[in-house]
Amino acid sequence: MQMALTVLFETTKYEVENKSFLFQYGPTIGTTEFRETLASFLTEGYCSEVNKSDLVQTSGATSGLHLILSTLVDLAGVIFVDEYTYMIALETISQFNTMKIVPVPLEEDGPNVGTLKGLFEQHRFEAKGKLFWGVYYTMPTFHNPTGIVFSEEKCHQLIKLARESDILIACDDVYNLLHYGDPDGAPPKRLFAYDIADLGVVEGWRGNVISNGSFSKILSPGIRLGWMDGVLKSGGAANNYTGGIVSTLIQMGLARRQVQLYSSNYSARLQAMLETLEIHLPKECSFSRPQGGYFVWIRFPEHIDCVALNQYSMEKHRVAGVPGPRFSFSGEARNFIRFTFAFHAPDYLRRSVASFCAAARDFMAKTGPV
Numbered sequence: 290m291q292m293a294l295t296v297l298f299e300t301t302k303y304e305v306e307n308k309s310f311l312f313q314y315g316p317t318i319g320t321t322e323f324r325e326t327l328a329s330f331l332t333e334g335y336c337s338e339v340n341k342s343d344l345v346q347t348s349g350a351t352s353g354l355h356l357i358l359s360t361l362v363d364l365a366g367v368i369f370v371d372e373y374t375y376m377i378a379l380e381t382i383s384q385f386n387t388m389k390i391v392p393v394p395l396e397e398d399g400p401n402v403g404t405l406k407g408l409f410e411q412h413r414f415e416a417k418g419k420l421f422w423g424v425y426y427t428m429p430t431f432h433n434p435t436g437i438v439f440s441e442e443k444c445h446q447l448i449k450l451a452r453e454s455d456i457l458i459a460c461d462d463v464y465n466l467l468h469y470g471d472p473d474g475a476p477p478k479r480l481f482a483y484d485i486a487d488l489g490v491v492e493g494w495r496g497n498v499i500s501n502g503s504f505s506k507i508l509s510p511g512i513r514l515g516w517m518d519g520v521l522k523s524g525g526a527a528n529n530y531t532g533g534i535v536s537t538l539i540q541m542g543l544a545r546r547q548v549q550l551y552s553s554n555y556s557a558r559l560q561a562m563l564e565t566l567e568i569h570l571p572k573e574c575s576f577s578r579p580q581g582g583y584f585v586w587i588r589f590p591e592h593i594d595c596v597a598l599n600q601y602s603m604e605k606h607r608v609a610g611v612p613g614p615r616f617s618f619s620g621e622a623r624n625f626i627r628f629t630f631a632f633h634a635p636d637y638l639r640r641s642v643a644s645f646c647a648a649a650r651d652f653m654a655k656t657g658p659v
């Protein structure tokens with residue numbers, strides 16, 4: 290907090306002394322300085338080129354999704370979502386009540402592309418006055434809640450399918466820079482990078498992917514700042530002042546340091562959670578072992594109701610996760626639960642995850658076999 294205030298004070302002083310335009314409305318897509326600084330920060334972080342001219346400043350990924358839905362997709366259109374998906378995005382999407390929501394089966398390496406193709410064929414129509422008739426909202430890298438990363442093969446298939454079906458893929462790319470394998474290695478390639486690689490190569494290329502990014506997980510959610518990569522026109526002005534502050538943070542090298550700090554802390558927290566689950570989780574259950582992001586997704590036997598289990602664990606040990614149905618448009622996934630490892634220190638996680646596992650053993654013993 291102290292550091293945030295110092296940076297804020299110094300940056301504001303600098304801007305005032307230099308007759309800055311940060312206190313004005315600013316250009317709709319964000320200042321050139323912000324987009325230039327962001328482009329070089331992302332190019333370094335993704336280990337893959339990001340162009341300033343493709344970036345649009347937003348107030349975060351959630352408002353980015355609003356913008357995508359309200360400006361680019363026919364309001365009588367269709368929103369495809371993974372069968373398990375980010376719960377707040379589901380709530381956002383549901384506000385667009387003239388649009389149809391269709392869940393898509395998710396496998397360990399991405400959506401079932403054959404089923405997705407069939408669903409696109411079934412729902413496709415001619416968009417009126419908007420660029421796309423439908424959108425597939427997803428998270429190809431460190432998916433929330435499952436933690437999966439889409440395979441290279443699926444990414445190629447998805448790009449091909451999006452082009453053939455004339456559909457937009459809106460990717461929430463908010464966890465990409467939080468990767469815990471080789472800290473100096475590249476994070477998984479964004480789906481957007483597969484699409485843009487064909488610009489000028491594939492005839493009729495129009496851009497079917499938007500990468501919707503945010504500073505919420507890599508600096509702080511309170512600053513309400515994000516960006517979209519891939520939209521050349523936008524109907525929304527965002528947060529000029531914060532954009533200027535964050536440009537300075539990036540230029541001072543503080544943003545990169547913060548991402549490194551988060552990544553090494555979260556990596557230790559993830560290990561603590563995985564080791565504890567390995568030892569204490571009943572053997573009939575399984576769980577994801579993500580390489581990045583915030584979440585571990587735990588599967589219980591089909592007959593176990595994780596909403597009730599979660600409540601039982603909360604009452605008994607004051608430990609809870611988020612039960613599966615919150616991530617499912619159709620209210621399914623009752624035998625799943627999502628844990629977040631990002632918020633607590635390793636020792637705390639070890640104790641609380643062990644308590645949850647004890648509650649799970651009790652609960653399962655009471656419930657009995659199927």
Ligand SMILES: Cc1ncc(COP(=O)(O)O)c(C=O)c1O
Binds near residue numbers: 350352502505515
């Ligand atoms: C997949 C995903 N998208 C978006 C967000 C929120 O982004 P923002 O704070 O920029 O709206 C989250 C936060 O949990 C998330 O998990």
